[in-house]
Amino acid sequence: MPAVSSRLPVFPWDKLEPYKATAAAHPDGIVDLSVGTPVDPVPELIRKALVAAADSPGYPTVWGTPALRDALVSWVERRLGAANVAHTNVLPVVGSKELVAWLPTQLGLGAGDRIAYPRLAYPTYEVGARLCGATPVVYDDPTELDPAGLRLLWLNSPSNPTGRVLDKDELTRIVAWAREHDVLVLSDECYLELGWEAEPVSVLHPDVCGGSYTGVVAVHSLSKRSNLAGYRAAFVAGDADVLGELLKIRKHGGMMTPAPVQAATVAALGDDTHVTEQRARYAARRTALRTALESHGFRIEHSEASLYLWATRDEPCWDTVAYLAGLGILVAPGDFYGEAGERFVRVAFTATDERVEAAVKRLG
Incomplete structure (x- = not known):
């Protein structure tokens, strides 16, 4: 049997060892x-909600408990400004990376189909296209793409790696174009609650989608906002027909969020205090690292949102990686996210206060 892995690029993080x-x-x-x-x-x-639900001997459901669906609907309306959201417009998933990687396959895409994503992007968009045998296509402005054969359009705002935010007018224009050409829009909004110099907007906002979810799906994760990367808690919201099809397929595949994680998600989405507190931690780390990097001769581009600084010394990214490694600081090379990042590095500010302070001293 041919190895499916042969379709995929080399796992990038191995190069950093x-x-x-x-x-x-x-x-x-x-x-x-x-x-x-x-x-x-x-x-x-x-954690208390997780522990309270630990005695869960039965199988959970793919669609989640009614309490979880209520929590998803409430959060989407309250936080994203969406209107008239029903249970059919939400679906929990086992972490957003799983969803990104396998959604094209689950929707039946394959050879002859084209899947587009930003020129600088999270590598799993390309992986998802290659896993199903579709053709990956990169863009600077998606409305300039040839729509022939284009089945799926990934948006990512705030962006990983650059932190760029698409404003409301850009999103509205892109959604209108995609609908005109019958292209499904998947908007990865996992960093939406981490805007610093811009206020990110969801594709589900009525000013963007016109109050209709036809042809648009938003992807959200609790990994960053609630420190739940280890829980694999995420969900999608939007077009009921698309989510209904995914639900049918995922039932057959047994893609179930564990019951204790479902209960923890309900607790997380119902509380804004911990999100505000975590934002304050990240804001302080971001300011400290940005100041230190700029004082050290780096230039920061975009980075108006997300958990990263998109930094350059106007040299090949691996030279920058090697230089910072010599100071005991490990960063991600920009070419992990596409050739357009070959002179940048992505600097995360998710380290502890003590480690951030150490990095600041080394850059001083």
């Missing part, structure tokens, strides 16, 4: 600003 070893050799230890994994504690009310 030698630089990680260099950084780890620093006398004061490594400051890992590469992956962007949460490091702060899971909020207590979420």
Whole structure:
């Protein structure tokens, strides 16, 4: 049997291992600003909800409990400004990366179909296209693409890696174009609650989608906002026909969010206090690292939202990675996210306060 992995690019993070070893050799230890994994504690009310639901011997459902669907609907309306959201407009998933990677396959896309995503982008959009045998296509402005054979359009605002935010007018124009050409829009909005110099807007906002969810689906995750990367808690919201089809397929595939995680998600979405507190932590780390990097000669572009600084010294990204590794600081090379990032690095500010302070001192 042919190896499916042969369709895929080399797993990018493996390339970073030698630089990680260099950084780890620093006398004061490594400051890992590469992956962007949460490091702060899971909020207590979420842990309590998880523990309270730990006695869950039966199978959970793919669609989730009514309480979970109520929580998803309430959050989508309250936080995204969406209107008239029903249970058929929401679906929990087992982490957003799983959804991104397997959604094209689950929707029956394959050879002859085209899937588009930003020129600088999260690598899993390309992986999803290649897994199903479709053709991956990159864009600067999606409305300039040839719509022939284009079945799926990924948006990502706020962007990973650049932190760029698409404003309401841009989103409205793109959604209108996609509908005109019968292209499904999948909007990855996992960093929506982490806007710093811009206020991110969802494609589900009525000013963008016109109050109709036809042809639009938003992807959301609790990994960053609630420190739940280890829980694999995420969901999609939007077009009821698309989500209904996914629900049927995912039932057959047994793609169920564990019952305790469903209960924890309900608690997380019903509380804004822990989100505000976590934002304050990230804001302080962002300011400290940005100031230190700019003082050290780096230029920061975009970065108006998300958990990253898109930084450059106007040199090949791997030279920058090696330079910072020599200071004991590990960052992600920009070319992990496309050739257009070859002179940038992505700097996460998800490290602890103590490690961020260490990085600031080394850059001083």
